[in-house]
Amino acid sequence: MFMSFQPLDRLRASMDKSESFSVLRRLFLADGRRHWKGYATAFAFMGLMAFSTAGMAWLMRDAVNTIFVTPTFWGVWMVALGVMGLSLVKGVSAYGQNVTMARVGNRIVADNQKKVFDHLLGQDISYFAARHTADISMRLQNGANSARDALNLVITSIGRDALSLVSLVSVAVVQDPSLALVAVVLMPAAVIGTRKLIKKAKSIFRKEFASGVKLSSITLEVIQGMRTVKAYGLEETMRGRVHTYVNDVERAANKLVRTQAKSSPLMETLGGFAIGGVILYAGYNVMFVGKSPGEFFSVLTALLLAYEPAKRLARFHVDLTAHVIGAHMLFEMLDLPAAETDDAARPSLPAGAGRVAFEDVVFGYRPGEPVLRGFNFVAEPGQTTALVGPSGGGKTTVINLIERFYSPASGVVSIDGNDVTQFNRHSVRALTALVSQDVYLFSGTVRENIGFGREGASEDEIIAAAKAAYAHDFIMGFENGYDTHVGEHGAQLSGGQRQRIAIARAFLKNAPILLLDEATAALDSESEAEVQKALQKLQASRTTIVIAHRLQTVVRADRICVVEHGQIAESGRHDELMARRGRYYNFYQVQFAHEHEQDAAGEVQAEEARLTA
Numbered sequence: 001m002f003m004s005f006q007p008l009d010r011l012r013a014s015m016d017k018s019e020s021f022s023v024l025r026r027l028f029l030a031d032g033r034r035h036w037k038g039y040a041t042a043f044a045f046m047g048l049m050a051f052s053t054a055g056m057a058w059l060m061r062d063a064v065n066t067i068f069v070t071p072t073f074w075g076v077w078m079v080a081l082g083v084m085g086l087s088l089v090k091g092v093s094a095y096g097q098n099v100t101m102a103r104v105g106n107r108i109v110a111d112n113q114k115k116v117f118d119h120l121l122g123q124d125i126s127y128f129a130a131r132h133t134a135d136i137s138m139r140l141q142n143g144a145n146s147a148r149d150a151l152n153l154v155i156t157s158i159g160r161d162a163l164s165l166v167s168l169v170s171v172a173v174v175q176d177p178s179l180a181l182v183a184v185v186l187m188p189a190a191v192i193g194t195r196k197l198i199k200k201a202k203s204i205f206r207k208e209f210a211s212g213v214k215l216s217s218i219t220l221e222v223i224q225g226m227r228t229v230k231a232y233g234l235e236e237t238m239r240g241r242v243h244t245y246v247n248d249v250e251r252a253a254n255k256l257v258r259t260q261a262k263s264s265p266l267m268e269t270l271g272g273f274a275i276g277g278v279i280l281y282a283g284y285n286v287m288f289v290g291k292s293p294g295e296f297f298s299v300l301t302a303l304l305l306a307y308e309p310a311k312r313l314a315r316f317h318v319d320l321t322a323h324v325i326g327a328h329m330l331f332e333m334l335d336l337p338a339a340e341t342d343d344a345a346r347p348s349l350p351a352g353a354g355r356v357a358f359e360d361v362v363f364g365y366r367p368g369e370p371v372l373r374g375f376n377f378v379a380e381p382g383q384t385t386a387l388v389g390p391s392g393g394g395k396t397t398v399i400n401l402i403e404r405f406y407s408p409a410s411g412v413v414s415i416d417g418n419d420v421t422q423f424n425r426h427s428v429r430a431l432t433a434l435v436s437q438d439v440y441l442f443s444g445t446v447r448e449n450i451g452f453g454r455e456g457a458s459e460d461e462i463i464a465a466a467k468a469a470y471a472h473d474f475i476m477g478f479e480n481g482y483d484t485h486v487g488e489h490g491a492q493l494s495g496g497q498r499q500r501i502a503i504a505r506a507f508l509k510n511a512p513i514l515l516l517d518e519a520t521a522a523l524d525s526e527s528e529a530e531v532q533k534a535l536q537k538l539q540a541s542r543t544t545i546v547i548a549h550r551l552q553t554v555v556r557a558d559r560i561c562v563v564e565h566g567q568i569a570e571s572g573r574h575d576e577l578m579a580r581r582g583r584y585y586n587f588y589q590v591q592f593a594h595e596h597e598q599d600a601a602g603e604v605q606a607e608e609a610r611l612t613a
């Protein structure tokens with residue numbers, strides 16, 4: 001079991017033999033055993049291929065003897081028909097083997113991808129916060145492919161190459177043992193020669209792989225952050241970084257090819273020596289001892305046909321290493337226990353008025369770094385409770401705990417007096433609707449994106465939710481209305497439009513608790529006014545917890561809590577807090593002065609522009 005896994009760019013430089021073996025064993029015990037029928041069929045086809053190949057080499061003796069030594073008309077026919085029959089068997093077997101192997105392989109990839117994805121859904125938010133998307137997606141894709149390739153390689157190496165080699169060498173030995181001996185002696189020498197190369201290729205392969213991972217991570221980052229790259233003129237910096245990794249991958253790939261190619265001259269030379277030796281010895285036997293040339297041709301054909309499978313077998317180890325490393329990454333991911341353990345058996349949190357309370361809650365993302373330190377807080381049903389305060393104070397963390405993305409180290413988070421950790425997560429999340437600053441829209445249509453609010457919602461319900469969120473009009477303004485595709489991450493919509501689709505989603509969910517995390521922070525004043533209108537409607541008769549940096553948006557809240565250093569520094573209504581002249585008052589003054597300055601600057605600019613005009 002691999003209890004944790006390293007980010008791919010820190011992938012270990014080596015995997016020892018027992019680890020490789022355990023990965024292979026596991027592959028065979030899981031995927032191999034499940035698909036044994038498919039593999040057995042493919043194996044039978046490979047056996048047929050090997051024997052038909054060997055049969056052809058065998059027939060070469062009769063082909064030569066019936067033409068040159070004792071010419072017989074019927075003999076030639078028989079041999080020709082024999083070769084045709086064997087090639088038919090070989091052709092059909094090759095087809096059967098390819099199709100069967102591909103089907104089993106595709107099933108293995110699909111099964112593993114589903115397995116990994118299901119496993120990912122069971123991980124908690126911290127899992128995704130700690131890992132790069134490229135890391136996860138490469139493991140998902142490469143790992144599943146590697147599992148298939150490792151199994152296929154072992155099966156084809158044994159079924160096709162090893163069987164072909166054994167049958168061809170047997171033909172050679174039966175036809176003329178002494179002749180075959182000359183060639184067989186040279187084989188181990190070739191295999192030993194390639195071993196050194198394999199070692200080197202393995203280490204280059206790992207380097208190439210690690211650079212490949214870095215390359216795909218940075219490419220993904222640059223694509224996702226293209227707005228920032230362009231806005232800050234980072235094109236040259238990013239080009240430099242990406243080019244460095246591309247060059248690394250290219251260098252490693254070239255090195256790998258050079259090393260792998262070195263095995264060819266070695267095999268070619270030794271193979272040539274074997275064939276040269278056979279020619280010399282056979283020539284001597286035919287010329288001076290009076291042997292028939294048929295045996296000689298048969299052995300020669302067998303050797304020539306054995307050459308390719310022998311070459312593949314010599315490289316077997318290096319190819320297998322690549323796939324085993326990939327499958328290892330897949331297993332590392334699968335073996336990490338699901339952080340969100342299956343709690344479906346726990347009772348469902350009963351829906352009530354939606355009173356949220358924190359009692360002496362202590363929580364930190366990392367050991368020794370508490371974020372909430374004895375946090376006490378109540379959000380009453382039907383009221384709006386605002387969390388304000390300095391950045392990093394712990395406001396979003398409060399929402400994370402209500403949603404059960406994380407669990408408190410001590411203390412209780414409750415909804416209507418029920419400790420949320422005692423109920424299944426699904427039921428807790430069903431009572432809350434989250435609208436945050438970074439609205440996530442999935443690629444698909446506007447209708448689908450609103451529909452994610454509640455499974456099975458009807459068209460009328462979706463439209464009603466969109467109308468309530470003031471989204472219906474702009475949606476109908478699109479050429480394709482509700483069927484408009486929003487593009488990746490909703491990139492084809494404006495910030496305000498995305499926000500209102502998220503609000504429509506929340507309307508559809510109709511949960512008693514509404515969590516707004518800086519929902520209007522990224523909007524201009526005009527969009528903000530529209531979104532605020534939609535939000536106010538959504539807040540009616542729900543428990544609303546709103547996080548805001550701009551205090552102007554929360555002055556009407558029923559209660560404002562100032563969160564500082566993981567505790568509530570003070571709380572009350574806007575006018576109460578202003579009268580108290582404490583932390584809130586200071587924040588308000590600073591923000592007011594800042595906004596005033598900005599307004600004044602705007603007026604000066606407008607005046608200057610007017611004068612210039």
Ligand SMILES: Nc1ncnc2c1ncn2[C@@H]1O[C@H](COP(=O)(O)OP(=O)(O)OP(=O)(O)O)[C@@H](O)[C@H]1O
Binds near residue numbers: 365390395
């Ligand atoms: N996933 C995480 N892993 C580790 N630390 C985290 C994580 N998320 C937040 N933190 C840390 O927890 C602290 C509180 O973060 P939180 O997001 O709750 O603050 P906040 O008050 O919402 O800040 P802001 O107003 O800037 O959004 C910060 O110091 C932050 O660095």
